[in-house]
Amino acid sequence: IWVANDAPFRALHEIAEALGVANEKIRLINPLQGGGFGSKGGLKVEPIAVALAYHTKGRPVRVKFNRQETFISTLVRHECIVEIKSGVKKDGTLVARQMALYWGGGAYAEKSPTVCIRGSLPAPGPYRIPHVKVDGYAVYTNKPVSGAFRGYGIPQGAWACEQHMDEIAKRLGMDAVDLRLKNIFVEGDLAYWGERLHSVGLQETLIKATQAIEWGKKQPGARPTVKRGKGFACISKPTRTPTMSRAGVLVNGKGEISVLAGTVEIGQGCSTILSQVAAEELKVPLERIRMAPLDTDVIPFDASTTSSRSTYHMGNAVRRAAIDVREKLAEMACPMLEAKKPDLAFADGKVFLKDQPQMALPIGEVVRRKLGNEGIVRGDGSYTYEIGKDLDLETGHSDHASAFYMYATQAAEVEVDEETGRVRLLRMAAAHDVGKAINPLNCAGQIEGGLAMGIGSALHEHLVVDDQGRVRNPSFLDYHLATSLDVPKLIPIIVECAEPEGPYGAKGLGEPGLAPTPAAIGNAVADALGMRIYDLPLSPERVYWEIQQKKKKTAA
Structure with a gap:
């Protein structure tokens, strides 16, 4: 089967199970x-x-969805209704939070149970709250099936929680930044789900993101009817735990290195990151590394390319595989260089004596001398976060719920035209704790891409479904995506708070780029208008009519 699937081994297993055949009988490319x-x-x-x-007598079959079929027959993001209530001391200390989240799953369950769990748990926000009660409900509807979407439920919870935090600050007469700083997760905190937190760079993300938009500095709009506002939002996100990744690293007689990894390249740059990891351990130029095509008959098992897990899990697996093959090369080189393994080192694609660097052999030559011109040396590695524990579904507690946590703060400055309802973004800053940036340019690209998607969710995208469950706008003619003209100045900020278990301290990054964006924009719009809008998207029509309703109430 040739197919673009983010979890080839999971797909293989499910197809084998459905057909009642052994996994070995099925191959996914x-x-x-x-x-x-x-x-x-x-x-x-x-x-x-x-x-x-099964009905074409050996002839190949090709199935391709058109745009309308893609809208209706694949997956949509979960709609969600959120109720939230908090208890707060006069000094701004959070003492209790109660939430109920109703996730619209569509006609079939698909991913709704896990989105409900993993989206509801972090919904109270990244704050020290001693008393928390969260109830999540996945609900069947007569709408298209909901499933996984970048952020996996975090954007929906953050949309409610972070606007709620701004409302609390307003009620208390506190600055919204000061309220967050008083309650935000820091190193060593015991989270409300029972886990002791480490590698927490959230406070730094909050300070840097708000500084980037000059928080606290008020500026008038271009015209009397154009109001300017600023807002921000904080999030934390877990990763799916526990999961496994396996990898292989091969060195041939030419000194070329192949990395066998089941991570799917979906534009996130995993091929570059994993190549960098292998090159770092083998001390070879990056151009010597080649990523092997993803074929389940050849590639070792990987759980999935989901949940922002790949740099951490597969990065660790590739690192271990590279170390394994490096040790084998050193063992092979010992008699050739008349040395012991501790006396050898690697650099520039060569193995050499530490005290006599001129005594060196290219790693390809080591392979050829030992195994011949066609020889290949293979190293293998795997990684699983062994102490990960699923949540107790009754209490929501786990002392190791996630292999690592991703933290971010995003801040927005907007102008809102009261005459038209149009929201214009002026700038957005996004500070993300990435653990360690293996490739800073790649990190900046991930952050900017997430912001662009989040801007679409906040201001443009709206799937219109009628009372019969029919999608009324299944094309990009009527379903409005954000374009380059809608994206303002973006300020990506990389914060590094190293994760000890991660490869060189790295965490994940892919999903948090989107998660706080709508909430940050929502808070900025509320700051501009002096009123809050509770539904997405913040389209001109919705904003305009909310302004008119406010004027009617004021006049009455």
Whole structure:
């Protein structure tokens, strides 16, 4: 089966289970697939192609959804209704929070149970709150099926929680930044779900993101009817835990290195990151590394390219595999250089004596001398966060719920035209704790891409479904995506608070780029207008009519 799927081994297992055949009877080849963001997980086109192939007597079958079919027959983001109530002392100390989240799952469950769990748990926000009660409900509806989407439920919870935090600050007469700083997670805090937190760079993200938009500095709008406002939002996000990644690293007689990794390249730059990891451990130029095509008959197992897990999990697996092959090369080179392993080092694609660097051999030559011209040395590695524990579904507690946590603060400055309802973004800053930036340019790209998607969610995107469950705008003619003209000045800020278990201290980054964006924009719009709008998107029509309703109430 040739298919773009973000979890080839999971898809293979599910197809084998459905057909009642052994896993070894099925082979998935994953071509370069472009973006994923959740919609290419699970089985969508695959069962149709397999079923048809049973009737074509060996002829190949190709199934391709058109745009309308993609809108209706793949996945949509979960709609969510959130109720939130908090207890706060006069000095701003949070003491209790109660939330109920109702997740619209569509006609079938799909990912709704896990989105409900993993989206509801962090919904109270990244704050020290001694008393927390959260109830999440996944609800069947007569709408298209909801599934995984970048952020996996965090954007919905943050939309409610972070606007609620601004409302609390307003009621107390406190600055919104000061309220967050008083309650925000810091190193060593015991989270409300029972886990002791470490590698927490959230406070630094809050300070740097708000500074970047000159928080506290008020500026008038361009005209009397144009109001300017600023807002921000903080999030923390767990990763799916526990999961496993395996990898292989091969060195041939030419000194070329191949990395066997099941991480799917969906534009997030995993091929570059994993190549960098292998190059770092083997001390070879990056151009000597090649990522092997993703073929389940060849590539070792990987759980999935989801949940911002790949740099951490597969990065660790590739690092271990590279160390394994390096140790084997050193063992092979010992008699050639008449030395012991502790006396050897690697640099520039060569193994050499530490005290006599001129005594060196290219690693390819080491392979050729030992195994011949066609020889290959292979190293293997795997990584699982062994102490990860699933949440207790009754209490929501776990002392190791996630292998690592991702922290971010995003801040926005907007202008709102009261005559038209149009929200214009002036600038957005996004500070993300990445643990360690293995590739800073890649990190900045991830952050900017997440911001662009979040801007679409906040201001433009709206799937219109009628009372019969029919999608009324299944095309990009009527479903409005953000374009380059809608994206303002973006300020990506990298914060490094190293994760000890991560490769060189790295965490994940892919999903948090989107998670706080709508809430930050929502808070900025509320600051501009002096009123809050509770539903998304903040389209001109919605904003205009909310302003008119406020004027009517004021006049009455």
